[in-house]
Amino acid sequence: MSTAKKQEFVTIIKRIMRKISDDVIKQNQMPILDLPKIGYDNTIWSDEKRMLTTGDKKIEVSPDSVKKIPTFAQYLVMANAVKKLLDEDMESTIRGMYYATLSNVGDDKNKQKFWTGQEDSDNAIKAVELLTGIPREEFSVTSKPKGMISGPIKLRVGGDIIDCNLGSRATSQLIPTNMGDVQIDDVKADFVMVVEKDTVLNNIRKSGFIQKYNAILLTGSGEPDRATRMMVKILNEQWKKPVVVFADADPWGLGIALRYKIGSESLSYDSERLVTPDAQVLGMMFSDIYQYNIPEVARLTASDEDINRAHDMKKKPWMQNKQWQKELNLFLNKKEKCELDAFFKHGFKYLSETYLPQKLRMVGLI
Amino acid sequence: MPNKSASTVLNPAEDQVKVEIEELKKDNSQSTTKLEKYKIIYNKKAESEFFVDNSALAGFTGERILYMAIRELIENSLDSCESFSILPSIKISLKIFDQANDLWMLACEDNGTGINSDKLPIAVCSFLTSAKYMEKQQRGLFGVGLKMVAAFSTKDTDFPIKVWNKSIDEQDEYYFELRTDIGTNKPIVLSKKLLPKQHSRIQDTSGFRIEVILRAKLLPITKNKIYEYVSETSIVNPYSSITFETDDGIFQFNRRTSIMPSPAQEILPHPSDMDLKTLKKAISKFQTQKMSLPKILSSSFQKLSYEKAKDIVTNTGLSLKTPTGDFSEHDLIKIVNICKKTKFQNPNTDHLSPIGREVLTIGMMSEYTIVSNKGNDNTEVTVTAQAQAPSQAQAQATAEKPILNNANPNPQVADDNVTASTIESEQSEESTPTPMPTPTPLKNSLSKSNFSVKVLKPVLTTYTSRTCVINNRPTVVETGLAYGGDIPSFKLYRFANKIPLLYDEGSDVAREVISEVEINKMGITKKQAKEQFSVNKESKKDRAIEVLPLHIFFHICSTKIPYKTAGKESIASEGELKYYMKSSLSELYRKLSTQIRKELKLKEAENKIRLYKHYLPFIVDSINESLGSKNSKLNESFTKLIENHLSKKPQIDIDIGNASSADSPLPVQTSQEMDLADVDLESDIQEAQLIKETKDIQKTKDIQKTKDIQKTKDIQKTKTTAFSKPNLNKLERKKKANKKVDPSLAGKLSKVDPTKNVTKNKKPKGTIKKLIIKGKGTTNKKNKSLAMKTSVNRAKTNKSFNKPQNQNQSKTKEVQSTIDSYSKRVNKGKKK
Incomplete structure (x- = not known):
């Protein structure tokens, strides 16, 4: 991480703290923290940018009520903790920050925890991001690496080189969470393929798919973390590699696939850094269940939650093309879902040697 | 007894016998030593002497003497008043008389019926003489208590017992000085004076005043009991x-x-309680009149008609024609046996x-x-x-x-x-x-x-009563609860025939009942009770019920209370008594549940609110640390600022809070409805209203805030809130109305009528098409259409978010709820 960014962060935090202190001591007025509102009701679909963005709604956090004093305290404590982290030139995960700031509030008679759980402190970290306008990777707060990458690409982190193309089919590399420090070298692939889960990725890698089609394989292992999304975006926009996404044929899987393409409500303020609007979601389509004759035993019955989510999705502006509407209608009719792993029922190599090539051929990538 | 020398044991009345015995002894002293050695002497003892020797039977033991004396006098006074429905006015006095010799002066004056002056000396001094030997509920039953007081005074001091008496059936007031002849159970009247009007002591139309000197030590524990006894009597x-x-x-x-x-x-005895004694007594009562046995039975026992009595006598095989006097005990016991087996109406x-x-x-x-x-x-x-x-x-x-x-x-x-x-x-x-x-x-x-x-x-009392049959006697179990308010802690009150029971609580059936009825009948858990109601957390009492500010009253009335001991201080769990007590208590606990749950919530809220002060150091430290300087003023100013702010706020806040809660009985729901209303407006006219919206959000926030503060207020002053309700309610409604008919927005509103929204919701397809068409316009319009759609969706999404919102109404928490749902999804992903 650049020292300049750190410096910027510290300056902003000091400015905020100074402002609060001045408000209280000199002006004798309630200090207020202005934050953009994050959540479903302040998330807007931008047709222009083809991604979810944050609306103009603001929330003001101010210690003017008994209910809000804890929140206000949490934000300041977290901001101060991050400053300390930078002062010590250390890195921490979000969980680490949670532990670093754990404490009890109150006396013996009435006691409660400063954080009710890690979600509270994650929230405060988010607030610090929003207050400073600096994403947390850049102030050294990261999460556990989750994303995996495999293929003809080299990553430089500090002085180290991570070669993701080890020439074998043996393993994948974790995507470093501090993407700000990562330089990408030697991208020799023709395209990037993102799959939902690491199990599927392993299967595809083992089959020699990378070598055969000259592809980079990526996965976010479920819900992708920020680093994975950034990696996809960089490969697509800086290295001009087409990106295709494969996820399970169910509303949740589709949601994950869309996370790469349009972003998410909870991170809508950071979409510009994370979203790859040109990514193509190729599968697994609901129609594939029937087209590829997934046997009934490998299909799953949709839950009520799935159905609701599908109904919801159908109305989203980014789902308004004919193909998606057709797919969702099919799902709502059949009420059946299916995982990518179901192709293993047709044989362990079916997915990588039959299904994926067929799909990729359809869009002219191979 | 045989070891005692005869002269000390025997009564003067039996002197004659004694002398004879001694003469006998002398005669045969030498020849019949063996006989003499095994001679057993049988003596008769006067009732008074028996009771004085066995004072524990009447509860007069050691340190309890003064307590028992006061108890007996108060009970007699109350009985005397109540039997003639006179509102009792009782004056008792207990003062040290001679400290060196532990002498106490005890006086008791009432406005009861008094005692006929001819009968008075016996009534005060002679044991087992009472006007209360009848089948009805009274405090005193045996004719022992008052006599015990008199006998103890006579026994331990040389002072007379002074009595002023104005009987209800006499005009005049008499003054007596009495002592008990313990040896004969007869009163000694030292003085009896008719008091002239000017010397009269008793102001009421009738009354009774007694003054006795007793020798006793008054330990603090006994004194507490006496005070407690008088207090509970007044309750x-x-x-x-x-x-x-x-x-x-x-x-x-x-x-x-x-x-x-x-x-x-007074009532007749119940036939199922008949025994040979009661039957013979009944027959002897009608001895002089020539009445048939069935007739005697039906007029001596309740719930026994002549016909039924006749059936019973016939069933025994006895002849109806035999004169009643001729029945032998062997015949009569048959009647008793049949009566025991026959079913009668409840007494x-x-x-x-x-x-x-x-x-x-x-x-x-x-x-x-x-x-x-x-x-x-x-x-x-x-x-x-x-x-x-x-x-x-x-x-x-x-x-x-x-x-x-x-x-x-x-x-x-x-x-x-x-x-x-x-x-x-x-x-x-x-x-x-x-x-x-x-x-x-x-x-x-x-x-x-x-x-x-x-x-x-207390803030709340409840009452219930059950009638049941215990010991073959009808018994009424009355149960009451007094909760909260000035009541500082838990206490169990036990009463039997309106007499407070103070000793032996641990072995009383009431104690068992309390420990067996679960506290969750009140709708709260033991844990909650202990956490929220304990006065101090260190001394956690074992039983959760005992941390509550609760007084439990059990009153059992019966002519035959199942006392556990002769001291009449605790009640045994006889028959179904415990069952009835438990069901009464459960019923009352349930009645208490609304109140106690309300208080529990308030307490929880209050505890939370009290915490805010502890957050200030976190804020101040963070600022100081970040700035790398320690501004000592910060803490002081911050505390002042917030305290001022919070103390100012409630005035307005309460009003709004009230207005919203006045709309519907469920304040939480209301706030949600309002939220939704706001959201609808916001999204429909999003761009034009951006500035307004922020205000709206603030307002909803304010309302939520107020609720918190209102709660605190509630705790402080429950009553003050009610006044301003209707006016402010109107105001609030006006505000709402204004918002909706804001002319600058009228145009937009007509385009995007909220009612249309509803129909759109029903026909999603149509909406989508419309929206797509709209989407082809300018970006602004596109954005708007999107917003509209999200508003349609929101109605649904909102439902799923309702719960978290309920709990943490603060808007800032919404971020969290979104994150929650996301983390769910992530988890779901992981599972795959």
Whole structure:
């Protein structure tokens, strides 16, 4: 991480703290923290940018009520903790920050925890991001690496080189969470393929798919973390590699696939850094269940939650093309879902040697 | 007995016999030594002597003498008043008379019926002489109590018992000086005077006053019991006025109602309770009249018609024609046997006089209690004890120590001391409790004393009663609860026939009942009770119920109370008594649940709110650390700022809070509805209203905020809130209305009517098409259409978010709820 960014962060935090202190001591007025509102009701679909963005709604956090004093305290404590982290030139995960700031509030008679759980402190970290306008990777707060990458690409982190193309089919590399420090070298692939889960990725890698089609394989292992999304975006926009996404044929899987393409409500303020609007979601389509004759035993019955989510999705502006509407209608009719792993029922190599090539051929990538 | 020398055992009346025996002895002294050795002497003992020798039978033991004496006198007075429905006014006085010799002067005056002056000496002095030998509920039953007091006075002192008496059937007041002849169970009348009007002592139309000197030691524990006894008597007899004068001052227990429970009526015995004795008694009563056996039966027992009596006699095979006098015991026992097997209607309860809902509620609503200032009181008593007898003082001091240290083995006493101290502190806060009939403690005498009368007003009382048959006798179980308010801690009150039971609580059936009825009948868990109601967390009591500010009252009336011991201080779990008590208590717990749950919520909220102060150091430290400087002013200014802010706010806040809660009985729902309303407007006219919106959000926030503060307020002043409701309600509605008909937005509103939104919701397809068409316009319009759609969706999404919103209404928490749902999805992903 650049020292300049750190410096910027510290300056902003000091400015905020100074402002609060001045408000209280000199002006004798309630200090207020202005934050953009994050959540479903302040998330807007931008047709222009083809991604979810944050609306103009603001929330003001101010210690003017008994209910809000804890929140206000949490934000300041977290901001101060991050400053300390930078002062010590250390890195921490979000969980680490949670532990670093754990404490009890109150006396013996009435006691409660400063954080009710890690979600509270994650929230405060988010607030610090929003207050400073600096994403947390850049102030050294990261999460556990989750994303995996495999293929003809080299990553430089500090002085180290991570070669993701080890020439074998043996393993994948974790995507470093501090993407700000990562330089990408030697991208020799023709395209990037993102799959939902690491199990599927392993299967595809083992089959020699990378070598055969000259592809980079990526996965976010479920819900992708920020680093994975950034990696996809960089490969697509800086290295001009087409990106295709494969996820399970169910509303949740589709949601994950869309996370790469349009972003998410909870991170809508950071979409510009994370979203790859040109990514193509190729599968697994609901129609594939029937087209590829997934046997009934490998299909799953949709839950009520799935159905609701599908109904919801159908109305989203980014789902308004004919193909998606057709797919969702099919799902709502059949009420059946299916995982990518179901192709293993047709044989362990079916997915990588039959299904994926067929799909990729359809869009002219191979 | 045989070892005792004959002369001390025998009564003077039997002197003759004694002499004869002794003569016999002399005659045969030499020849029949063996006979003499095994000679057993049988003596008759007077009732008075028997009771004095076995005073424990009547509860007169050691340190309890004064307690029992006061008890007997008060009970007699109350019985005497109630039998003629006279509202009792009782004055009792217990004062040290001769400290060196432990002599106490005990006086009791009432406005009851008095005693016919001819009968008075016997009634006061002769054991087993009573006007109460009948089948009805009375406090006294045996004709022992008063006589015991008189006998003890005679036994231990040479003072006469002084009695002033104005009987209801006489015009004049008489003055007596009496002593008991313990050896013969006969009164000794030292003096009987007709008092002229000007010397009259008794002001009421009738009455009775007794003054006795008793020798006894008054330990602090007994004194507490006496005070407790008088207090509790005033609680179950709120229609009586009791003045209690002691060396600690005068305690006045006011009459709080003029309603008296209807007096008990004498009734005939129930046939299922018949035995040979009752049957023979009934027959002998009608001996002179020539009546047939069935006729006698039907007029001597209740629920037994002539026809039924005839059937019973016929069933025994006895001839109806035999004159009743000719039946042998062998014949009569057959009747008893049949009666035991026959089913009769349940006995009636006219002979019982339960307190009743109305009267007990009045008693519970204003509990008069004598409270003590524990520290000083005990030391004072210790001093007097030392002055009395140096040799005994040592022992006494050690005996008193447990009380001083509050570690007395008797939990009752320990409890009391705690109670007293808490009340003391409460009293200092609110100088004058405003009870309906103000207690009139004589301030002068009481201000110096360590004891005072305190009126406890609970916030809630409940009552229930059950009638059942225990011991073959109809029994009424009355149960009451008094909760909250001035009540500082848990206490169990036990009464039997309106007499407070103070000793042996641990072995009483009521104790079992309380420990067996689960606290969750109140709708709260043990854990909640302990956490939220414990006064201090260290001394966690075992039973959750005992941390509640709750007084439980059990009153059992019957002519045959199943006492556990001869002392009549605890009730045994006889028959179905426990079952009825449990079901009563459960019922009352349920009635309490609304209130207690409300309080629990308030307490939880209050505890949370109290925490805010502890957050300030976090804020201040963070700022100081970040700035790398320590501004000492920051803490001070911040605290001041927030405290000022919070203390100013509630005034307005409460109003809004009220307005919203006035719309619907469920405040939480209302806030949600309002939220939704706001959201609808916001999204429909999003761009035009951006500035407005932020205000809206603030407003909703404010409302939520107010609720919190309102809660705090509620705790402080429950009553103040109600006033401004209707007006502000209107205001609030106006505000809403204004918002909706804002002319600058009218155009937009008509385009995107909220009602259309609803229909759109029903036909999603149509909406989508429309939206797509709109989407082809400018970006602005596109954005708007999107917003509209999200608003449509939101109705649904909102539902899923309702719960978290409910709990943490703060808007900032919404971020969290979104994150929650995301983390769910992530988890779901992981599972795959």
